[in-house]
Amino acid sequence: MPEHASRSARPRHRARSVATHTVLVAASVLVLGPFFWEVVTALKPFSETTRLPPTLLPHHWQWSNFSKVFDSLPFGRMFLNTALVTVARTVGQLLFSSMAGYAFARMRFRGSGLLFGLFLSVLMVPGLVFLIPQYVLLQDLGWLNSLKGLIIPGVFTAFGTFLMRQSFMALPHEVEEAARLDGANPWQIFWRIALPLAKPALLALTILTAMWSWNDLMFPLVINTDPEKMTLSAGLANLQGEHFTDYSVLMAGSLMATAPMIVAFILLQRHFIQGIAFTGSKS
Amino acid sequence: MTSTAAQQFTGRAARAARATRRGRRPGRRRERAWAYLMVAPMTIGLGVFYLWPIAQTFYYSFTSSGPFGGHTWTGTDNYKALADDPTVGQAVVNTLVYTGIQLVGVPLAILLAALLNQQNLRGRSVYRVIFFLPAVTMPVAMAMLWRWMYDGNYGLVNYLLSTVGIQGPHWASDPAYAPYALAAIGIWMSLGYNMVIFLAGLQGIPAEYYEAARMDGAGPVRTFLRITVPLLTPSIFFVTVLTLINSLQMFDLAYMMMSTPNAPAGNGNPALPKVRSIPYLFFQKSFVEHDIGFGAAVAFVLVGFIVLMTFIQFRLQKKWVHYA
Known part of the structure; x- marks a missing residue:
C-alpha cells in the first residue's frame, strides 16, 4: 500500500478487519460450541448433566462413560466393521470407477453412449429407490447381516465413474499416444500413464467415498440388524434407543464414532477442502 | 544404440x-x-x-406384497391410496418446508465465504477448518448432540434462553418447534460445505474486476452486489441444486431426532407427523410396516419431486446464471 494512502486508510481498514473477525469468531463459536458441549458432557457423570445451571467443565471427570458404551454395544466390533467397509468400498470404487471412466473417456466401443446414459440415469435417481430390491437381492443371496452385503453394492458408483471420466478427458492426449506408438496395450497406458495423472480426482473420490461410507445410515440400518455386523451409525441409533436420556454415554459414543473422520479431516484438511471444491467445479 | x-x-x-x-x-x-x-x-x-x-x-409400486412374499398386480391402487393418505401429503409439506429453510442457509454461506476471501485476512485456513467441521462428521452423531442441546429440561439451548428470561420449549418433541429445530441442524451442518464451494468460486473471480470497481469508487457493499454476486452465480446455481437434492432426501437427522425408546421409528414422538420427511415415510412403510408396494410408490413420489425441482432449476438458470 502506498505511504500516503495508508495513513488515512488505516483506521478504516482496522475497523473493517475488527468487524470481519467479530463475525467470523461469533460464527466459529456457533460451530464449535456444540462440539465443546459434546466433549464436556461425555466426561460428566449422569447426575451432573441434569444440574441447573449446567457446569461448564465437569466437577467430576467420569471417564467410565466411554467404557459404558462398550458395555452396551459391541462397539469395538462396530468400529472395525465400519473401517473395513469404508476401506473396501473406497478401494473398489477407485479401481472400478477409474477403469470404466477411462474406457468412456478414451476408448471407442459400440454402445458406449447408451451405457453412459444408463450410468447417468443412476446418478439422478435418489438412493432410496434402490433400497427395496437391494434388500430383496441380498436376502436371496444370504448376504443380510454380513459385511459383504454392506460392501459389495457400495463399490459400484455412477458418480465415481462420471468423476473419473471427466478427469481423464481433461488429460492431454500426447503422452498416451506416445506410449501407444511404443507398443503399450490399453491397460498399460491406463494403469501406468493415465491413472497417475488423475491423482486429484482419485483423491477427491477417496475422500467423498470414505466420508459417505463412514456416515451413511439408511442402508446399514436396513441391511444389518445383528449388532455384531453393524456399522457405527446404526450402532449409535441403537445406543440412543437404550440410553435414552443418559446423555453422557450418548455423547461418549458419538464422540468415539466421529473422532476418526474428524482426525482424518484435520490431518488432511487441504485435501478434503480441495476435493470438495474439485467436485464442485467439475459438476 | x-x-x-x-x-x-x-x-x-x-x-x-x-x-x-x-x-x-x-x-x-x-x-x-x-x-x-x-x-x-x-x-x-x-x-x-x-x-x-x-x-x-x-x-x-404397482403391486401389493403378501405376508409371505410374492407380489400381486394391483395397478395404480398404491398411488390412489397414497393420494388419499393425509400422512403422505403432510410428509410432502414437511419435506418442502425443510428444503425451503435449507435454501436460507445459502446466502449465509456466501456471506461467510466473502468474509473469508478478503485479502490479507489472518487465520483464514483456521476459520475454514472450523466451519467445515460439521460437514465431515456423521449426521447421526450430530443429531444426537443437538438433541441433547435441545433437551427441554437440561439442554444448553434452553439454559441460554433462560438467562435472558425466555422459557424454551421441548424442541425435539413439540410439533410447533421440532421442524424448525431440525432445519437449524441441517443448516448448521451444510454451511461449511457450501462455503467451501463458494470460496472456490470467489477465488476464480479475476482481481482486475475488483481493481476496476475500486477505481470507480465503489464501496464494499456495492462491489459485492454488482461484481461478486453476478460472477458467483454458477456456484450459487450448483449449491442450490445440491441443497435441493440433498434436503429432499433428508433422513438421518429426522430419524435420530424422532426416535423414542423401544420405538426406533419414532412413533411415540408427538412431533413426528410434522417432522416426517418423504424418505422417512418410505423407510417406515417399507421396512417397519413391510408394505413394500406402498413404500415403492412413496419412493417414486420423491423421484417426481426431485425431477420437477431439478427441471425448474435448469429452466430458471438461463435467467439468472452468468457463465463467464
Whole structure:
C-alpha cells in the first residue's frame, strides 16, 4: 500500500478487519460450541448433566462413560466393521470407477453412449429407490447381516465413474499416444500413464467415498440388524434407543464414532477442502 | 544404440500412421476388447444393484406384497391410496418446508465465504477448518448432540434462553418447534460445505474486476452486489441444486431426532407427523410396516419431486446464471 494512502486508510481498514473477525469468531463459536458441549458432557457423570445451571467443565471427570458404551454395544466390533467397509468400498470404487471412466473417456466401443446414459440415469435417481430390491437381492443371496452385503453394492458408483471420466478427458492426449506408438496395450497406458495423472480426482473420490461410507445410515440400518455386523451409525441409533436420556454415554459414543473422520479431516484438511471444491467445479 | 532405438521407434510410428491412413489402426479390435473388459465390472455391478432395482421398485409400486412374499398386480391402487393418505401429503409439506429453510442457509454461506476471501485476512485456513467441521462428521452423531442441546429440561439451548428470561420449549418433541429445530441442524451442518464451494468460486473471480470497481469508487457493499454476486452465480446455481437434492432426501437427522425408546421409528414422538420427511415415510412403510408396494410408490413420489425441482432449476438458470 502506498505511504500516503495508508495513513488515512488505516483506521478504516482496522475497523473493517475488527468487524470481519467479530463475525467470523461469533460464527466459529456457533460451530464449535456444540462440539465443546459434546466433549464436556461425555466426561460428566449422569447426575451432573441434569444440574441447573449446567457446569461448564465437569466437577467430576467420569471417564467410565466411554467404557459404558462398550458395555452396551459391541462397539469395538462396530468400529472395525465400519473401517473395513469404508476401506473396501473406497478401494473398489477407485479401481472400478477409474477403469470404466477411462474406457468412456478414451476408448471407442459400440454402445458406449447408451451405457453412459444408463450410468447417468443412476446418478439422478435418489438412493432410496434402490433400497427395496437391494434388500430383496441380498436376502436371496444370504448376504443380510454380513459385511459383504454392506460392501459389495457400495463399490459400484455412477458418480465415481462420471468423476473419473471427466478427469481423464481433461488429460492431454500426447503422452498416451506416445506410449501407444511404443507398443503399450490399453491397460498399460491406463494403469501406468493415465491413472497417475488423475491423482486429484482419485483423491477427491477417496475422500467423498470414505466420508459417505463412514456416515451413511439408511442402508446399514436396513441391511444389518445383528449388532455384531453393524456399522457405527446404526450402532449409535441403537445406543440412543437404550440410553435414552443418559446423555453422557450418548455423547461418549458419538464422540468415539466421529473422532476418526474428524482426525482424518484435520490431518488432511487441504485435501478434503480441495476435493470438495474439485467436485464442485467439475459438476 | 540410440539411433537404432530411434529408427525402430519411427519405423513403428510410420507403420501406425500408414495403418491409420488406411482407415484402421492396428489393434482396433483388441482395443475394443480392452474397453469392454474395463467397463464390465462397473456395468455388471450398477446393472445388478442399481439399474435393475429402479425397474423393480417401479414394478413393486404397482403391486401389493403378501405376508409371505410374492407380489400381486394391483395397478395404480398404491398411488390412489397414497393420494388419499393425509400422512403422505403432510410428509410432502414437511419435506418442502425443510428444503425451503435449507435454501436460507445459502446466502449465509456466501456471506461467510466473502468474509473469508478478503485479502490479507489472518487465520483464514483456521476459520475454514472450523466451519467445515460439521460437514465431515456423521449426521447421526450430530443429531444426537443437538438433541441433547435441545433437551427441554437440561439442554444448553434452553439454559441460554433462560438467562435472558425466555422459557424454551421441548424442541425435539413439540410439533410447533421440532421442524424448525431440525432445519437449524441441517443448516448448521451444510454451511461449511457450501462455503467451501463458494470460496472456490470467489477465488476464480479475476482481481482486475475488483481493481476496476475500486477505481470507480465503489464501496464494499456495492462491489459485492454488482461484481461478486453476478460472477458467483454458477456456484450459487450448483449449491442450490445440491441443497435441493440433498434436503429432499433428508433422513438421518429426522430419524435420530424422532426416535423414542423401544420405538426406533419414532412413533411415540408427538412431533413426528410434522417432522416426517418423504424418505422417512418410505423407510417406515417399507421396512417397519413391510408394505413394500406402498413404500415403492412413496419412493417414486420423491423421484417426481426431485425431477420437477431439478427441471425448474435448469429452466430458471438461463435467467439468472452468468457463465463467464
